[in-house]
Amino acid sequence: MNRFAVALILLVLAACAREEMAVPPAPSLKPQCGVASYYHRSLAGNPTANGETYDxxxxxxxxxxxxxxxxxxxxxxxxxxxxxxxxxDRGPFVRGRIIDLSPAAARKLGIFGEDGVAEVCIKRRPSPA
Known part of the structure; x- marks a missing residue:
């Protein structure tokens, strides 16, 4: 076989072997229950996982x-x-915890200054269509 034919066969095989990208399913709208905690104020000014400055x-x-x-x-x-x-942001990375709140959010829930944790249920709000 000549080089052109070999190259063409390899190109066709490579195209057939490409991996399809799977689209992850949309996160469920079903509530998730577990323990919430909150961030310490000393982290103020640090970047969050999405690049924002933590406030x-x-x-x-x-x-x-x-x-x-x-x-x-x-x-x-x-x-x-x-x-x-x-x-x-991403986290929490403590077993059993499902969400880390800012101190402002923790204060509204009444967990700021207590044990710093509480049993909660979280529910994602549907995206606007």
Whole structure:
């Protein structure tokens, strides 16, 4: 076989072997329940995972899998208090915890200054169509 034919066969085989990119499923709108904690104020000014500067006064949070800029409602299970936050960071990286809140959001839920943790359920708000 000549070199041209070999090159053509290799090119065709490479094109056939390309891996299809899987589109990840949209995160569920089903509530997720677990423990919430909050960031320490000393992290103010540091960059978050999405590149923003961390502001302890903003209504923001960290979640392991939700897309950045996702809006979620966080409801404290024992009191029913709620807060709405925007995901701008990744975490928490402590077993059993599902969300890390800014101090401002933690204060609204009433967990700031207590144990620093509370049982919550979070629900992603649907994206506008």
């Amino acid at each position: 302890p006064k903003a209504m923001t949070a960290a979640h392991k899998r939700l897309d950045f800029d996702t809006i979620v409602r966080v409801r404290r299970r024992d009191t029913g208090r709620t807060v709405t936050v925007r995901i701008n």
